[in-house]
Amino acid sequence: MNKPVNKSGNVRILASHAGARAIRQELSRRHFLSLAALAGAGVALSACGTGDGETSSAVEPGAGATGGPMEKSLSIYTWGDYDSPEVIDSFAKTGPKVTLDSYGSNEELISKLVAAEGTSGYDIVVPTGVYIPQLIENEIIVPLNKDLIPNMAKVDPKFLGQDWDPENEYSVCKCWGTTGFVYDTTLIKRDLVTWNDFIDAMQNEASGRTSLLDDPQGVAGLYFWANGIDWNTEDMADYDAYEAEAVEKWAPHIAGFDSYPATGAMQQNTFALMQNWNGDSRLGILEHKQPDRWKWVLPGPTTELWMDNWCIPTGAPHPEAAHAFLDYVLEPENSFLEMDYIGYNTGALGIEEMAAERKVELPEMIFFTDEQLATMKNGAVNEAQDRRTEVYDKLKAAASA
Amino acid sequence: MRDEAHSRRAAKRLPGFVLAVPAWLWLTVFFVVPFLQIAWFSLGEKPGMFGTHSNAVMSLDRYAEAFSPTFFTIFRATLWMSVLGTIACLLIALPAAYFMAMKVPAHRRGLLVALVMVPYWTSFLIRTIGWKVILSSEGALAGFLTDVGLVADPHDLLNTRGAVLLGLIYNYLPLMILPMYVAFDRVDSALGEASKDLGADRLRTFFQVTLPLARPGIIAGIILVFIPMMGDYVTPAVLGGAKGTMVGSLIASQFLTAQNWALGSAMAVVLILLTMLIVVIAIALMWCVGWLLHRRSKLVIGTVPPPDTRPHTQEVVTA
Amino acid sequence: MSRPSGTNLALGAWTTLVFLFLFAPIIVIGIYSFNGGRLLTAWDGFSLEPFKAIIERPTVRHTVAVSLQTAVIAALLACALGTLAGMATARFPGRWAGPFTLLLLLVSVTPEIVDGIALLPWFVTLGQDWSLLPFNNGYVRLVIGHSLFATAVVTYIVRARLVGLDASLEEASADLYARPVTTFFKVTLPLVGPAVLAGGLLAFTLSLDNTVISSFINVSGTTSWPVYVLSSVRSGLKPEIAAVSTILLVLTLLVLGLVALVLKRSGSSVTDTMAVN
Numbered sequence: 003m004n005k006p007v008n009k010s011g012n013v014r015i016l017a018s019h020a021g022a023r024a025i026r027q028e029l030s031r032r033h034f035l036s037l038a039a040l041a042g043a044g045v046a047l048s049a050c051g052t053g054d055g056e057t058s059s060a061v062e063p064g065a066g067a068t069g070g071p072m073e074k075s076l077s078i079y080t081w082g083d084y085d086s087p088e089v090i091d092s093f094a095k096t097g098p099k100v101t102l103d104s105y106g107s108n109e110e111l112i113s114k115l116v117a118a119e120g121t122s123g124y125d126i127v128v129p130t131g132v133y134i135p136q137l138i139e140n141e142i143i144v145p146l147n148k149d150l151i152p153n154m155a156k157v158d159p160k161f162l163g164q165d166w167d168p169e170n171e172y173s174v175c176k177c178w179g180t181t182g183f184v185y186d187t188t189l190i191k192r193d194l195v196t197w198n199d200f201i202d203a204m205q206n207e208a209s210g211r212t213s214l215l216d217d218p219q220g221v222a223g224l225y226f227w228a229n230g231i232d233w234n235t236e237d238m239a240d241y242d243a244y245e246a247e248a249v250e251k252w253a254p255h256i257a258g259f260d261s262y263p264a265t266g267a268m269q270q271n272t273f274a275l276m277q278n279w280n281g282d283s284r285l286g287i288l289e290h291k292q293p294d295r296w297k298w299v300l301p302g303p304t305t306e307l308w309m310d311n312w313c314i315p316t317g318a319p320h321p322e323a324a325h326a327f328l329d330y331v332l333e334p335e336n337s338f339l340e341m342d343y344i345g346y347n348t349g350a351l352g353i354e355e356m357a358a359e360r361k362v363e364l365p366e367m368i369f370f371t372d373e374q375l376a377t378m379k380n381g382a383v384n385e386a387q388d389r390r391t392e393v394y395d396k397l398k399a400a401a402s403a
Numbered sequence: 404m405r406d407e408a409h410s411r412r413a414a415k416r417l418p419g420f421v422l423a424v425p426a427w428l429w430l431t432v433f434f435v436v437p438f439l440q441i442a443w444f445s446l447g448e449k450p451g452m453f454g455t456h457s458n459a460v461m462s463l464d465r466y467a468e469a470f471s472p473t474f475f476t477i478f479r480a481t482l483w484m485s486v487l488g489t490i491a492c493l494l495i496a497l498p499a500a501y502f503m504a505m506k507v508p509a510h511r512r513g514l515l516v517a518l519v520m521v522p523y524w525t526s527f528l529i530r531t532i533g534w535k536v537i538l539s540s541e542g543a544l545a546g547f548l549t550d551v552g553l554v555a556d557p558h559d560l561l562n563t564r565g566a567v568l569l570g571l572i573y574n575y576l577p578l579m580i581l582p583m584y585v586a587f588d589r590v591d592s593a594l595g596e597a598s599k600d601l602g603a604d605r606l607r608t609f610f611q612v613t614l615p616l617a618r619p620g621i622i623a624g625i626i627l628v629f630i631p632m633m634g635d636y637v638t639p640a641v642l643g644g645a646k647g648t649m650v651g652s653l654i655a656s657q658f659l660t661a662q663n664w665a666l667g668s669a670m671a672v673v674l675i676l677l678t679m680l681i682v683v684i685a686i687a688l689m690w691c692v693g694w695l696l697h698r699r700s701k702l703v704i705g706t707v708p709p710p711d712t713r714p715h716t717q718e719v720v721t722a
Numbered sequence: 723m724s725r726p727s728g729t730n731l732a733l734g735a736w737t738t739l740v741f742l743f744l745f746a747p748i749i750v751i752g753i754y755s756f757n758g759g760r761l762l763t764a765w766d767g768f769s770l771e772p773f774k775a776i777i778e779r780p781t782v783r784h785t786v787a788v789s790l791q792t793a794v795i796a797a798l799l800a801c802a803l804g805t806l807a808g809m810a811t812a813r814f815p816g817r818w819a820g821p822f823t824l825l826l827l828l829v830s831v832t833p834e835i836v837d838g839i840a841l842l843p844w845f846v847t848l849g850q851d852w853s854l855l856p857f858n859n860g861y862v863r864l865v866i867g868h869s870l871f872a873t874a875v876v877t878y879i880v881r882a883r884l885v886g887l888d889a890s891l892e893e894a895s896a897d898l899y900a901r902p903v904t905t906f907f908k909v910t911l912p913l914v915g916p917a918v919l920a921g922g923l924l925a926f927t928l929s930l931d932n933t934v935i936s937s938f939i940n941v942s943g944t945t946s947w948p949v950y951v952l953s954s955v956r957s958g959l960k961p962e963i964a965a966v967s968t969i970l971l972v973l974t975l976l977v978l979g980l981v982a983l984v985l986k987r988s989g990s991s992v993t994d995t996m997a998v999n
Binding site: 077079081082083084087101102103104105106110113114117118119121122123124261262265266269270282285286288289290291343344345 | 759760761763764765766778779781839842843846850858937938940941942943944945949950951952953954955956957958959960
């Protein structure tokens, strides 16, 4: 089973760079296909079947990176404008030419990696945590060669070992955030503290001017967080209760489903109450003409902790450069630049102190206390996903009426 | 001699449909084949949590799921919006296309046509954001409309059905203007002159000569606007907020969020069939109306001096 | 030939309004491209910073280049396929035309996301399993993906131009012993010229604006401009995105102005020029 690994290792020395790349792609692809065939997935297209058995040896660990010389290029597939150009440029000076490509949703990323069967040509991808089990199961990402990423030790352990990858075998934190809300204090004069307050204000002062996240999971979370139910519940009775409340009570008051309301619509004061991620709220408040008008709340009793993660896809053509980049970007100095650029915590040790020293604005919307962290829980893609989407569609239908 | 000309003409006629072969082949390879795959997916199911589609078990169950009340509620709204949007596009585009084709000096026409397209040479999201700023409660437009009393609350512009409609009209207007322009452009103005010479007044000339000649372009415009509107979902959602949910977003959420390609495919097939049915019925209706009008106008013209003027005048003019 | 009458004035005014409507959001974006703030729509003083940022950011420029190249090729391709098909449906209708029209209808009726989802595995099958290497190329994929609806559009418009116009000119040409090829270039093509121009412009525009299909089928190094814009929402859209549109707009208007000047000198119309070439 290890043969292809050795072979590709040899070939890389003998063949030209481009040739080695093609050969390795072909090898990992054949490997992939033969396994798919073994698993009984007849058509190549259905390679994203359920995948049976523990066949982790199928995936070339570290995509074959052994700490050899870096390849001449590196292809990163990530969210648009998500990385500090300074960091990318300074890494490029160490050798590889960096190509950045962007996607707008995790599903685009997954569809593409699944369909490409290990030939996507990307070296690094940045999926959100909840999708990682699926990527591992379908052998779309490979285990990292942690020997090549010593700077993983400089990541705060609080942000390692998340539910989706407890040992960080496949992924490491790129940045993380949480879900809270922002409201217009000129319109909502009372103090809102909890998700229940949010739901109440939505049906009163902010009726017709409330926006919810454009995300079935986040909207379901709103109900479950408010009512003290585990938001990863697979109990369908919980979803029935959620459907009843959302479709009947919430729908008439919702003005929009928007995942980025603060950096967009809020600038024109379109919404008065917005379910929002902390980074978007922070930027939105910082840039608003009257920042004092808005108040950010990290509501209780519980909420979410989501994380975008660095991963290496199967068949990555430049694994050495990919590992080198991960190590580079986890270096606290670079990690700080990344945090400063996008406004989400990158999880490096000591980054909060650096931010305080360099006077980063509104730090309380990037860094959270241990008590606050204790209220945040990872989400999961589970058996309830279909039902979640169904309720969300019904809510949208009711809100558009 | 005459025979030879005939055989020449026959030879010319023979490769007729051959001209369509490249497009046919192209669309077969890159559209029909992948599309059949989607149709195939729709007969399968979503296998477990982490799969998107599987045809291990074949059934029509996905269609049963696709025909849900939610789907039809949103489909009705989408259909209504698309019909309104198409009519609005037609009314807005008709005079403009007519003016561009008939009244503007020939050497300026091409430029105007290009100018129609220029605003669209940037990402749809940027244009939509432009509209969001214009329609925002802080904007000058909202202030003006509130002052005049047309709008009660400055917040009533965005996130409404009206905003959805505006977004649809804006995005698809060029697809109506251009085919119409092309159709009007071919109407020889001399033909209009002839009609006038024969005593028809201007309005009658427009309705009985110009408009019928431009009809294929108008139909093409309607098809090109109505159909993509039925599938659009991003712009309406950005401008219309919660009011802007279109049927396309249901399909997208199955393919994306739920990662249920089987159900998404089934919904897509239902949407495609329903839309095609509507288009076919509409074309049949238009054809009937056109036929009736044609019969009537023929009778009318028949009583006026020289009958059957159209083809003849044209030959005289073009020769 | 027609004196400025009341009707003509009204028509002209209406057309002006339509153009104002078309350009309204672009003008707003033009203003906001001089925004010195961090967010596109949060005005924070006049600044040329967004334009400087583009010069310093190769990623943005690259995505625009990808989009422009793809759009030109996709438009040419759609024009070639669509013009021929449109002429065939208008001039040589037969039993084949029914299914073909149905196919075109199906192409236009299919939502973009379905095209994207369907094309992606198909390209992988072609490029990887069957080793047809061009299909691994991002530009090839984008051009194909964008050409589908565009071909249908060009076909409709060309057909709408020709249908009902009688074929006497072409027949006359044939009678005068012109070879079919000559007839095609000297008679038919000039007749469809404006339709090809309009169809080509639409195809170019549709390609330039395509987001959904592109995001599914592009590969490393071929992220197109609209895909980049949409994906940047996560980190907050910056004024430089508006600046790119402004530059594109100004360049386009300059080119159009130049063309207008040349045409005014030579005294011919765009469509005439096209027909001669």
